[in-house]
Amino acid sequence: MDTVNFIIDNTILNPVVQRWMSVLFTIMMLSFLYRDNPLYKLGENTFLGISLGFGWVWSWNRIIVPYLFVPLKDSYLDFQPYDLTLVLWVIIGSTMFFRFSRNKGWIANYWFAFVFAYVAGYSIPIQVQALFIQGANMMKPLFEYPTFFEISKWFVIIFGTFAGLMYFFFSKPHRGLLGKTARIGILILMINFGASFGATVMGRIALFIGRAQVLADNIVPSIVITLSITVYLFIYFKYIKKEPGLDDELMH
Amino acid sequence: MKKEIPLLIGFIATIGWYLEFFMAGKFFENWKMIFTTGFRNVAIVGLLVGMVNVLRVNYKKIKYNNDRWYSVYQMFIIALMVFFGSLRGISPGTPFDAMFTYGFVPLDATVFSLLAFYVASASYRSFKIKSVESAFLLVAAILIMLSKMPLGEAMWSKIPVIGEWIMDGPTSAGKRAILFGAYLGGLTMMIRVAFGLERSHLSE
Amino acid sequence: MEKFIYTLKKLDKRWIYLLIFLSCIIPFWFPDMFPQEFSTSKETQRVYDIINGLNEGDAIFIDWAFDPTLQAELLPMAEQTIKQALDKKIRVFIYYPLLTGISLGENLLENIKKEPGYENIENGVDYIHLGYLPIGVDMVLFSMYSDFKATFGKEGKIFEGIKTFGDIKYMVSYAGSAHPEIYISLQPRFGFKMGAGVTAVVGPDMVPYLQTGQLDGMLFGLKGAAEYENLRIKSGAEKKYNQKANAGMASLNLSHIIMFLFIGLGNLVYFYERKYKKSI
Numbered sequence: 001m002d003t004v005n006f007i008i009d010n011t012i013l014n015p016v017v018q019r020w021m022s023v024l025f026t027i028m029m030l031s032f033l034y035r036d037n038p039l040y041k042l043g044e045n046t047f048l049g050i051s052l053g054f055g056w057v058w059s060w061n062r063i064i065v066p067y068l069f070v071p072l073k074d075s076y077l078d079f080q081p082y083d084l085t086l087v088l089w090v091i092i093g094s095t096m097f098f099r100f101s102r103n104k105g106w107i108a109n110y111w112f113a114f115v116f117a118y119v120a121g122y123s124i125p126i127q128v129q130a131l132f133i134q135g136a137n138m139m140k141p142l143f144e145y146p147t148f149f150e151i152s153k154w155f156v157i158i159f160g161t162f163a164g165l166m167y168f169f170f171s172k173p174h175r176g177l178l179g180k181t182a183r184i185g186i187l188i189l190m191i192n193f194g195a196s197f198g199a200t201v202m203g204r205i206a207l208f209i210g211r212a213q214v215l216a217d218n219i220v221p222s223i224v225i226t227l228s229i230t231v232y233l234f235i236y237f238k239y240i241k242k243e244p245g246l247d248d249e250l251m252h
Numbered sequence: 253m254k255k256e257i258p259l260l261i262g263f264i265a266t267i268g269w270y271l272e273f274f275m276a277g278k279f280f281e282n283w284k285m286i287f288t289t290g291f292r293n294v295a296i297v298g299l300l301v302g303m304v305n306v307l308r309v310n311y312k313k314i315k316y317n318n319d320r321w322y323s324v325y326q327m328f329i330i331a332l333m334v335f336f337g338s339l340r341g342i343s344p345g346t347p348f349d350a351m352f353t354y355g356f357v358p359l360d361a362t363v364f365s366l367l368a369f370y371v372a373s374a375s376y377r378s379f380k381i382k383s384v385e386s387a388f389l390l391v392a393a394i395l396i397m398l399s400k401m402p403l404g405e406a407m408w409s410k411i412p413v414i415g416e417w418i419m420d421g422p423t424s425a426g427k428r429a430i431l432f433g434a435y436l437g438g439l440t441m442m443i444r445v446a447f448g449l450e451r452s453h454l455s456e
Numbered sequence: 457m458e459k460f461i462y463t464l465k466k467l468d469k470r471w472i473y474l475l476i477f478l479s480c481i482i483p484f485w486f487p488d489m490f491p492q493e494f495s496t497s498k499e500t501q502r503v504y505d506i507i508n509g510l511n512e513g514d515a516i517f518i519d520w521a522f523d524p525t526l527q528a529e530l531l532p533m534a535e536q537t538i539k540q541a542l543d544k545k546i547r548v549f550i551y552y553p554l555l556t557g558i559s560l561g562e563n564l565l566e567n568i569k570k571e572p573g574y575e576n577i578e579n580g581v582d583y584i585h586l587g588y589l590p591i592g593v594d595m596v597l598f599s600m601y602s603d604f605k606a607t608f609g610k611e612g613k614i615f616e617g618i619k620t621f622g623d624i625k626y627m628v629s630y631a632g633s634a635h636p637e638i639y640i641s642l643q644p645r646f647g648f649k650m651g652a653g654v655t656a657v658v659g660p661d662m663v664p665y666l667q668t669g670q671l672d673g674m675l676f677g678l679k680g681a682a683e684y685e686n687l688r689i690k691s692g693a694e695k696k697y698n699q700k701a702n703a704g705m706a707s708l709n710l711s712h713i714i715m716f717l718f719i720g721l722g723n724l725v726y727f728y729e730r731k732y733k734k735s736i
Contacts, residue, residue, distance in 0.1 A: 008339075012347045012354075022358040029362035033369055033473045041322060047359040049326040052306055053333025054352055055555055059299050061342055062587055066609065068296045089290045093297025097304075106254040109454045110261060111294065116453050117262030118287070120442040121269025122594070127439045129644045134431060137668035149417070156421035157428070157667075164429025185429070190385045192426025194392030195418060195660045199677070201371050201393070202400055203529065203632075203656035205711050206678040208365035209480050209704040210528020214358070216484035288591070288599035288607070295590035344559070344566045352559045357524040360556070364525040372476045373469045376718040380726040394716065400656065400679050402494040403709040412495060424663045431664060 023221040026211055027229055034233055160188040259448035266446035306330075392418055461728050464721055472718060479714045483706035490709045492702070499666060500683045502673035503628065503651045507540050508691075510625055515547040515618055517627035519593075519639070523556035526632040526655055532681040532701040533653040534630050535564060536688055538583070539698075542574060547614050548583040549624070551596070553635070555588050571697050580612030593638050597621065601646055621648065626672075628653055636662065640670050653680070678704055 011017055028043040068090070075083035098107040138157060166178060167185030174182045215222045313323040336348040343349065381387045398404030399415020444450035483489055507516065518538065522530045541548050552558045562585060568574050577583065586608045589596055599607040600621040617623065627648060629636040632655040639650055649672050654662055656677030665671040675684060681701035689695050 004339075008336075008347050012336075012350045018350060018354040021354040025355060025358040026362045029359060029366070030477075032366060034470065041319075042325070043359055044363075045322045045326045046329055046355065047363065049329025050333060050351055050356040050359070051556065052326075053330040053337075054348075054356065054559075056303060056330065057334055057337035057342060057348065058555060058558065058588075059590070061337065063590060064296055064299060067292060085286070085290070086293065089293040090297060092290075093294035096294075096298055096301050099301075100305075100308075106454075109254065109258040112453050113258030113262040114265055115291075116445050117265040118269070119592075119594070120262075120445040121266035122273075122598075123442045123641075124266070124270065124439065124446070125273045126641050126645065127435050127442065130641050131432065131435045131439075133644060133668055133670065134428060134435075134664060137670075138428070149413075153417060153421040157425045160422055160425025161428045161432075164426050165432060168429070168433055186385060187388050188422050189426045189429070190388040191392040191418065191422040192430075192660070194389035195396045195423040196657075197389065198393035198396035199400070199656040199659050201375065201715060202397055202677055202708070202712070203659075204365070204368040204371045205476075205480070205715075206529050206656060206704065206708065207361065207526065208368035208476075208528075209678070209707045209711070211358070211362050211365050212477075212480040212707060213484060213528075213704060216481050288595050288602070291591045291595055292589060299590055344562050349559055349563070353563060356556070357527070357560070360524040361527060365528075368480075369473045369476055372715060372718065373472045375715065376472055376722045378722075379719050380723050382726075390719070394719075396660075397712055397715070400677060401708050401712050402492065402679070402682075402705050403490055403713070405494050406491040412497070416497070419660060419663055420667065423660050424667060427661060428664050 019218050020221045020225075022214060023218050024225050026214060027222070027225050030211075031229055031233060035237065037233060037236060039229065039232065159184075164188050255451070255454060258454060259451075262448060263446060392422070457728075461725055464725050475714055476711060479711040480707045483710050484703065487703065487706050490706050492705065494679070494683070496683045496687060497676070497680070499674040499676065500680050500687070503537070503653075503675060504540070504673075504684060504687045506626055506649075506651065506673060507537060507546070508544070510541075510544065510546050512545040513547070514625045515549060515614075515623065516541050517621070517624045518548060518550045519553065519627060519629040519631070519636075520550055520557050520561050521553045521593075521629060521631035521633070521635045522560075523554050524560060527560060528704070529655045529678050529681065530630045530632065530653060531560070531564065532678075533675045533684060534561075535568070535700070536681070536684045536698065537628055537653070538564070539568060539574070539693070540688060542568070542577055542582060543693075545582075547618075549586055549614070550583065551586040551608075552588045553593050553596075558585065558588055561585060572694070580610075581614055584610060584612055584614050586610065593635070594642060597639070597642055597646070621646070624648070626651065630654075632658060634658065634661065636671070637665075640665050643670055651675075678708060 025043060025046070028039050031037055032040040071083075071086055072090075075086060092111055095108050095111055098104045138154075138161070163181045163185035165185070166181040167189065169178070169182075172178055310323050310327055314320045314327075317323065333348065333351060336346070336351060340346045340348065379390060379393075381390055395411075395418055396415055398407075399412045399418075404411040404415075441450065445453075510516070516537075518534065520534065538548055538550075550561055552561060565579070565583060565585075569577060579585070587610070589608070596607060602620070604618050604620050604623070605611075605615045627639070627650045629639055629650060630653040636650075636652045636654070639648075643650065650670075651673035652662055652671050653675035654677075659674075659676040662671060662674055666674055675681060678701055682705055685698050685700070685702055688698055
């Protein structure tokens, strides 16, 4: 056991190893940009393994044991009538195992029907409320700051929303006044999609900036690992796997 | 038995909520609490189901798949995590947490950040002014990007104001038009579930 | 000219990848490449003012709905709001709707404790991790309105005077998806006050809620986080520990210049081809 503790303290808990690890994994995944390769696959499976292992251990320690096993044990040691509900819930939950079976799958239907209807039940009034709030409060800031800038915005919102809805109105052919409104509607929707696209580009690049910061902060490991992975990729694609893969055409 | 009773249960559950909305009171408070703990307990059993499923999928892969060594490796990593977790616990500073912070975090964040590169190359290939609509799209996108980066403001102090106008005016109008449609669609869907017309969540 | 257009048209995508990569990484070594000053948007100012206006002993609720994928944008925001609350002796409840977010939050608080001025904060007194529950956020919210403490099964001095979620003064939801909309849809029923910190991707989707007053304040993307950091630095926080988002601003500028360049070149190819009515 001492040996195991010694190994753990000097590998995974060592700050130098930790720095190299995070840089190594970052560049391993980035190597996918060049082409799909075994290093990327290795990283992918490490990722899946850690996330599953993390989920298992975490939910075992902090969810399954405190919320299920401890109450079950307590009810076994000191039985109260209320504890029957717990047993009942566990039995209901166990019906989900029948989803694995092909002809006994309907047993799980009882639970799924209840859950879906439970969510649907509270959603119906809430959806109606949300619709009215969005509709009624559209003009709110206009009365708070009545400047020209704000008023121009709210004109666009009122007519833009109407025009956008008219574009989705398919019960009548888009000709005449309806056609013109729908045309404005599609321009409004295009501006909306453009803004969303611009924001998406920003968001995605910001994610990479987070990784770039890690690489820039650990400059020595970054350079060493980048060079060695480049050499590896060169050798792999030059001598080991010569034919181009199918995914090259799809991904690049 | 296989479908009719579940649908009846569903109908009663929906009506129960509907009544609750109009006469919220103490009885309903307790009723909700019972169901919340119930949902939690059932979901815990669901977690166990999920664990069994992971083992099942990996067993099949190891038995039949060509890439079986990757699955073996994945199971090894899971076992390592379980070992670390049982050895020293799971709070910050333990080997379990170090595996997460220096293994999972870079892997997860980098996989997602690959999208940045694909977005860049996609906009180079296909972000072209082919019609009036696409011109609107492109101009709005560029103005929003300029208004949300510090350089845009340094170039011209009015850029954030323009960005705000686009965001508050046309963008929110377009979004709202979509939102109204989504609310009505969601409402229809929920009513279908309540009356048992929607059955896709039930198995045969 | 034709040769140039031909090269552009047949350009291997990996050159674009390389340029984006370099444009993100180089500014970290030359941070003074671009001007650093920028104004604060009114949504960001709103979140700051609300938390600043709370009294000592009030409570805020942080909804930590992100995992390491989105930490570049959302972690600096969450860090700043939590630090601001801790400065003002406001109690912080952190709830994690995603399992993989928990370690991120626990490590953040451990790191904050190492900074000067935060050595004495204690788990269970000044802040608490409420953990993850395997049920939907809507169910958790219903349960929190029945009994706040029993929902999570945790104990501590921090729960004093907090019977239901209604006793919490403000909540901020950090997410990179439509997740805050669940809270927004239940808001008319319970009437809590909430703000959001979102990635740039979902930012435009949240604007309608901001206009109707359902969202009270919003932090938008990396720039929102940087604005928040500047607000805190202005009111006396130390710059050394509060510039995670600001450090990325120069990269944001340069990488977008490269993006504009590529969009421009793509259009150049398109118009050249259309003008001469031929495909190269």
